[in-house]
Amino acid sequence: MKTFGGAARFLDRDDINTDEIIPARYLTEVEREALKPYLLEDLRLEGFDPRRDLAGCEALIARANFGCGSSREHAAWALEANGIRLVVAAGFARIFRQNMFNCGLLALELPAERIDALFRRFAGRPGVSAVADVASGTLAVRCGGDTERIPFALGPFERALLEAGGWLEYADRRYESLRRKESP
Amino acid sequence: MGKTIAEKIFDAHLVDRPAEDVWVLSLDAVFGHEITTPPAILELARRGKDRVFDPGRIKAVIDHVTPAKDGKTALQGKILRDWARRHGIRDFFDVGRNGVCHVLFPEQGFVRPGYAVVMGDSHTCTNGAFGAFTPGVGTTDLAVALLKGVCAFRTPRSMKITLKGALAPGVFAKDVILAVVGRIGVDGATDRIVEFDGPVVSAMDMEARMTLCNMTVEAGATCGICRPDEKTVDFLWEFIRGDFPDREAAAAAFRRWWPDPDAAYVEEIEIDVSGLEPLCTFGYKPDQVKPVRELAGTPIDQVFIGSCTNGRLSDLRVAAGIVRGKTIHPRVRGIVCPATPKIYAAALREGLIEDFLQAGFCVTNPTCGPCLGMSTGVLAEGEVCASTSNRNFNGRMGKGGMVHLMSPATAAASALAGAIDNSPLFPGTRSTP
Numbered sequence: 041m042k043t044f045g046g047a048a049r050f051l052d053r054d055d056i057n058t059d060e061i062i063p064a065r066y067l068t069e070v071e072r073e074a075l076k077p078y079l080l081e082d083l084r085l086e087g088f089d090p091r092r093d094l095a096g097c098e099a100l101i102a103r104a105n106f107g108c109g110s111s112r113e114h115a116a117w118a119l120e121a122n123g124i125r126l127v128v129a130a131g132f133a134r135i136f137r138q139n140m141f142n143c144g145l146l147a148l149e150l151p152a153e154r155i156d157a158l159f160r161r162f163a164g165r166p167g168v169s170a171v172a173d174v175a176s177g178t179l180a181v182r183c184g185g186d187t188e189r190i191p192f193a194l195g196p197f198e199r200a201l202l203e204a205g206g207w208l209e210y211a212d213r214r215y216e217s218l219r220r221k222e223s224p
Numbered sequence: 225m226g227k228t229i230a231e232k233i234f235d236a237h238l239v240d241r242p243a244e245d246v247w248v249l250s251l252d253a254v255f256g257h258e259i260t261t262p263p264a265i266l267e268l269a270r271r272g273k274d275r276v277f278d279p280g281r282i283k284a285v286i287d288h289v290t291p292a293k294d295g296k297t298a299l300q301g302k303i304l305r306d307w308a309r310r311h312g313i314r315d316f317f318d319v320g321r322n323g324v325c326h327v328l329f330p331e332q333g334f335v336r337p338g339y340a341v342v343m344g345d346s347h348t349c350t351n352g353a354f355g356a357f358t359p360g361v362g363t364t365d366l367a368v369a370l371l372k373g374v375c376a377f378r379t380p381r382s383m384k385i386t387l388k389g390a391l392a393p394g395v396f397a398k399d400v401i402l403a404v405v406g407r408i409g410v411d412g413a414t415d416r417i418v419e420f421d422g423p424v425v426s427a428m429d430m431e432a433r434m435t436l437c438n439m440t441v442e443a444g445a446t447c448g449i450c451r452p453d454e455k456t457v458d459f460l461w462e463f464i465r466g467d468f469p470d471r472e473a474a475a476a477a478f479r480r481w482w483p484d485p486d487a488a489y490v491e492e493i494e495i496d497v498s499g500l501e502p503l504c505t506f507g508y509k510p511d512q513v514k515p516v517r518e519l520a521g522t523p524i525d526q527v528f529i530g531s532c533t534n535g536r537l538s539d540l541r542v543a544a545g546i547v548r549g550k551t552i553h554p555r556v557r558g559i560v561c562p563a564t565p566k567i568y569a570a571a572l573r574e575g576l577i578e579d580f581l582q583a584g585f586c587v588t589n590p591t592c593g594p595c596l597g598m599s600t601g602v603l604a605e606g607e608v609c610a611s612t613s614n615r616n617f618n619g620r621m622g623k624g625g626m627v628h629l630m631s632p633a634t635a636a637a638s639a640l641a642g643a644i645d646n647s648p649l650f651p652g653t654r655s656t657p
Binding site: 055057059060063064065067068069070071072082084104105108109110111112113116131133134135136138139142143195196197200206207208211212214215 | 239240242243244245246248259260262263266267271273288289294296297299300303344345346348359360361362363364365367368371372374376410411414415441442444446508509596597598615617618619620623
């Protein structure tokens with residue numbers, strides 16, 4: 041099955057919200073690719089410059105409650121438009137997490153201590169990569185010869201969404217001839 | 225084992241269990257607005273699936289930027305409008321009939337006890353005030369909901385928040401929910417449904433309950449939910465009178481959604497609101513909450529009274545009562561935004577609009593615009609807004625702006641003072657005479 045990630049960027053903050061990931065002033069776009077230049081434009085993080093720091097980035101590693109706030113799937117689209125298909129965090133807001141899997145992208149939740157250890161070992165070093173292999177359930181974080189492998193578990197539904205390429209594909213196949221029950 | 229409100233709604237709507245912890249529910253209604261729906265429409269069309277599961281169960285509104293401010297927002301409106309016409313979606317609300325979705329749709333009677341409803345907007349949780357399961361979702365969930373009438377959720381886990389005591393004068397549902405978010409934190413209810421209970425909720429009218437449920441998502445909740453009672457029936461009566469012989473019968477029927485006495489909750493919290501004073505946020509997260517008196521004197525540039533949190537008639541009545549016969553501080557730009565045309569008209573009849581205009585407020589048409597910095601009240605870098613809305617995120621109302629969330633009473637008093645201030649309705653300490 042698929043792998044996600046690559047060159048990784050650490051964002052040392054809890055509660056990075058979707059307004060920060062893609063500000064509302066860009067929600068007037070109706071095509072996903074148009075969001076590309078604006079990713080994380082409003083992120084409040086000392087020394088962070090999205091244009092400089094996100095160039096070539098393929099994975100984000102952050103702390104708790106990533107993607108809180110607005111339901112805008114534009115946040116997941118802005119990540120994907122920039123080639124970021126993996127976000128590793130100590131926790132996700134429900135809608136953002138679902139949006140990621142619904143788009144066939146991976147939101148990988150790890151215990152806060154694990155995330156903390158990754159920050160201590162890898163954050164700030166040049167050339168760090170994070171690659172999640174869904175088939176083996178392993179996240180490999182690497183910097184030169186220094187590698188940490190972290191096992192992870194995904195539920196069967198999340199796996200099925202990644203396999204299908206997203207919820208629209210999955211639902212379309214599975215609920216081809218859906219009969220609704222009467223409302224209560 | 226007994227069941228929570230959410231568990232009962234899940235049981236009644238289950239169509240599939242693709243995994244042990246995943247429930248696919250049939251939806252009684254699907255709501256959409258012009259920001260998150262057009263990408264779903266375009267995506268479905270690209271896939272050759274430009275269809276809807278049931279036009280009678282889909283409700284759509286242009287509310288975020290309206291009337292359109294530029295070519296892009298005009299296109300968003302057009303995509304939604306054309307789609308609604310194409311599919312015979314009768315409940316489509318365009319300029320002149322449109323209002324803030326989470327105020328407009330309940331006002332139209334579209335949300336009923338026991339319903340499962342989704343919308344591509346996080347504050348859909350507002351509608352849980354009616355005893356319904358109403359989570360906000362993203363655009364892909366919305367696309368599937370529009371096409372198939374279903375949506376997937378994890379097994380519901382409910383958290384019960386019991387509100388006891390009695391609110392002091394000048395303290396409102398907004399202060400209560402700010403207290404809740406402040407206490408449990410911005411992810412204190414992540415992946416949970418917040419079931420409100422207790423005498424304070426029973427005493428609240430439907431507008432206050434909507435304010436309460438509205439900000440549950442600021443604590444990460446899937447939605448808020450209140451048990452449907454006589455007040456729910458009274459609010460909905462004009463829409464449901466054909467279905468029940470009388471109000472008592474409706475209330476009795478809705479009691480099937482009440483939680484069982486032995487229902488299991490992942491967490492239960494009791495809050496005594498008796499000593500609660502008016503609250504206000506500081507910083508960039510909605511759980512950064514302090515008593516208004518501690519922030520009193522903080523200078524402000526703008527006041528916004530409106531939004532799906534506090535743009536209802538009861539909110540305008542309170543705010544107008546405070547500014548009536550007075551003039552807002554010369555440094556302050558005051559913006560009042562009645563959330564729907566019906567509220568606007570009622571405010572006009574009651575003289576509230578006149579009160580606001582005399583005090584120096586600008587009264588705008590119903591829109592979500594200012595709350596998320598999209599139109600009619602965007603902040604400049606370094607500016608500060610006292611706002612009755614729901615989010616104080618960095619850049620929320622404009623890049624570099626600061627937002628302090630508060631009740632309409634506090635916002636109105638702050639407009640007069642030119643700085644954050646407690647309202648005269650609150651008997652506690654005021655910073656200015």
